[in-house]
Amino acid sequence: xxxxxxxxxxxxxxxxxxxxxxxxxxxxxxxxxxxxxxxxxxxxxxxxxxxxxxxxxxxxxxxxxxxxxxxxxxxxxxxxxxxxxxxxxxxxxxxxxxxxxxxxxxxxxxxxxxxxxxxxxxxxxxxxxxxxxx
Amino acid sequence: xxxxxxxxxxxxxxxxxxxxxxxxxxxxxxxxxxxxxxxxxxxxxxxxxxxxxxxxxxxxxxxxxxxxxxxxxxxxxxxxxxxxxxxxxxxxxxxxxxxxxxxxxxxxxxxxxxxxxxxxxxxxxxxxxxxxxxxxxxxxxxxxxxxxxxxxxxxxxxxxxxxxxxxxxxxxxxxxxxxxxxxxxxxxxxxxxxxxxxxxxxxxxxxxxxxxxxxxxxxxxxxxxxxxxxxxxxxxxxxxxxxxxxxxxxxxxxxxxxxxxxxxxxxxxxxxxxxxxxxxxxxxxxxxxxxxxxxxxxxxxxxxxxxxxxxxxxxxxxxxxxxxxxxxxxxxxxxxxxxxxxxxxxxxxxxxxxxxxxxxxxxxxxxxxxxxxxxxxxxxxxxxxxxxxxxxxxxxxxxxxxxxxxxxxxxxxxxxxxxxxxxxxxxxxxxxxxxxxxxxxxxxxxxxx
Numbered sequence: 001x002x003x004x005x006x007x008x009x010x011x012x013x014x015x016x017x018x019x020x021x022x023x024x025x026x027x028x029x030x031x032x033x034x035x036x037x038x039x040x041x042x043x044x045x046x047x048x049x050x051x052x053x054x055x056x057x058x059x060x061x062x063x064x065x066x067x068x069x070x071x072x073x074x075x076x077x078x079x080x081x082x083x084x085x086x087x088x089x090x091x092x093x094x095x096x097x098x099x100x101x102x103x104x105x106x107x108x109x110x111x112x113x114x115x116x117x118x119x120x121x122x123x124x125x126x127x128x129x130x131x132x133x134x
Numbered sequence: 135x136x137x138x139x140x141x142x143x144x145x146x147x148x149x150x151x152x153x154x155x156x157x158x159x160x161x162x163x164x165x166x167x168x169x170x171x172x173x174x175x176x177x178x179x180x181x182x183x184x185x186x187x188x189x190x191x192x193x194x195x196x197x198x199x200x201x202x203x204x205x206x207x208x209x210x211x212x213x214x215x216x217x218x219x220x221x222x223x224x225x226x227x228x229x230x231x232x233x234x235x236x237x238x239x240x241x242x243x244x245x246x247x248x249x250x251x252x253x254x255x256x257x258x259x260x261x262x263x264x265x266x267x268x269x270x271x272x273x274x275x276x277x278x279x280x281x282x283x284x285x286x287x288x289x290x291x292x293x294x295x296x297x298x299x300x301x302x303x304x305x306x307x308x309x310x311x312x313x314x315x316x317x318x319x320x321x322x323x324x325x326x327x328x329x330x331x332x333x334x335x336x337x338x339x340x341x342x343x344x345x346x347x348x349x350x351x352x353x354x355x356x357x358x359x360x361x362x363x364x365x366x367x368x369x370x371x372x373x374x375x376x377x378x379x380x381x382x383x384x385x386x387x388x389x390x391x392x393x394x395x396x397x398x399x400x401x402x403x404x405x406x407x408x409x410x411x412x413x414x415x416x417x418x419x420x421x422x423x424x425x426x427x428x429x430x431x432x433x434x435x436x437x438x439x440x441x442x443x444x445x446x447x448x449x450x451x452x453x454x455x456x457x458x459x460x461x462x463x464x465x466x467x468x469x470x471x472x473x474x475x476x477x478x479x480x481x482x483x484x485x486x487x488x489x490x491x492x493x494x495x496x497x498x499x500x501x502x503x504x505x506x507x508x509x510x511x512x513x514x515x516x517x518x519x520x521x522x523x524x525x526x527x528x529x530x531x532x533x534x535x536x537x538x539x540x541x542x543x544x545x546x547x548x549x550x551x552x553x554x555x556x557x558x559x560x561x562x563x564x565x566x567x568x569x570x571x572x573x574x575x576x577x578x579x580x581x582x583x
Contacts, residue, residue, distance in 0.1 A: 019528060026529065026551060
């Protein structure tokens with residue numbers, strides 16, 4: 001066997017190892033009910049949930065509460081299956097939060113509440129409007 | 135209403151597209167024709183075509199900038215990304231705030247580099263410029279904004295579209311000549327010094343990677359397997375330096391404006407440009423190895439092709455909207471996914487097919503490089519760099535993987551690792567050791583020589 005063959009085998013082995021370990025660490029996009037089941041089954045791995053903020057008829061975001069310490073807050077999010085869930089976030093409200101069109105929260109359930117470690121916002125709102133300000 | 139400037143701009147877009155196709159064809163004929171007189175005729179054609187193309191690109195840039203600078207809010211681009219309060223230097227940022235403008239920036243650098251190549255490298259002019267002009271044709275098609283009749287298929291998204299055509303607001307049916315008094319303004323996050331200089335630097339880096347790719351394809355095409363490395367290497371070095379600088383500037387911008395408290399957040403958009411840079415650095419090393427000791431030619435060819443394909447892949451990731459749920463700052467979907475895929479697969483297929491056809495003829499050194507040679511250790515280092523890139527590429531591609539699996543009817547909802555910083559930095563720290571060892575091995579073997 002030539003040395004270059006051994007080298008190629010080592011490289012391929014490393015690539016496979018990378019894929020396997022990545023699969024291990026990969027998170028998933030789930031709904032709140034699936035996330036709840038996973039957490040009840042003892043799976044504490046953070047997962048992604050995609051959804052929107054709860055809004056009233058006139059389009060104002062409802063359900064945002066500042067935490068007692070003023071540097072955390074909670075909000076109500078509706079996932080793609082329509083399930084409402086109160087989400088806690090241990091940091092101040094991100095800029096543009098209420099303007100966001102879509103929210104991705106990354107975190108886990110603890111009891112009945114979802115704790116987000118990270119929030120991704122999609123806010124094309126201001127920059128992708130369908131009406132003109134006259 | 136200022137119709138003239140928009141029509142002129144759109145005319146320049148179409149001119150640049152047609153000129154790029156004509157240039158590609160002329161240079162193709164110049165490369166393949168054996169008759170010297172014929173060849174020179176096609177060369178003159180190609181050169182004239184490329185100059186016309188470059189002139190048209192400059193025309194597009196100037197038209198778009200005039201629209202932004204003069205606050206013509208009847209145009210969608212000016213209305214959506216600027217307002218009257220914006221300081222003059224941020225009007226430049228407005229220029230590349232939209233996808234169309236950033237495509238334009240990329241085309242502009244290609245046009246500049248193309249002219250430099252025409253004047254500095256007579257021997258390689260025809261085949262290299264064939265590739266250049268083909269790339270330019272694809273890029274111009276992205277901002278073409280033409281709807282094909284009969285099948286009603288839209289090609290590209292023009293930056294010169296009028297506001298009334300872009301937005302379905304009822305005011306335009308009542309008052310078609312309505313011009314908003316002020317624009318929407320530039321995204322406050324982009325009103326930052328780094329956003330004035332980061333995109334041009336990054337796109338110059340992007341553009342520079344096309345040069346070694348073109349030389350590599352030209353070398354395979356003309357069967358000059360050894361000769362392409364010499365003119366390509368300086369350009370790879372330029373691309374590595376400029377792209378690296380552009381990435382650093384982006385990191386600094388993120389540090390100042392996005393409040394995640396770091397220079398690098400392993401966001402898919404950041405990863406998408408980091409991976410080609412790693413492979414680019416690996417390719418520089420194998421090319422230098424080849425220049426010095428005639429080994430690693432095949433590896434150089436594979437890596438140089440990979441760099442450009444990865445650049446196209448990163449363009450697809452950031453601009454097709456596929457990263458929607460995974461990234462905080464990808465562009466929104468303009469409906470160009472099909473065109474972007476076509477762009478990527480065209481060059482992927484051409485490059486791979488050409489390399490495959492010529493593979494047997496590519497010279498490779500007979501003797502095995504010794505375990506104690508510096509070539510071997512540089513090669514190990516380059517491989518580790520590629521593996522590091524691969525490790526970042528896999529999770530970054532999850533959204534694409536999900537889409538592909540769903541397309542074939544399966545269920546896939548993979549998300550990037552929740553703790554991105556932890557995940558990504560754990561692994562590159564480990565390959566960091568082999569790279570350091572490879573460097574040490576190289577250093578020791580050098581002393582031994």
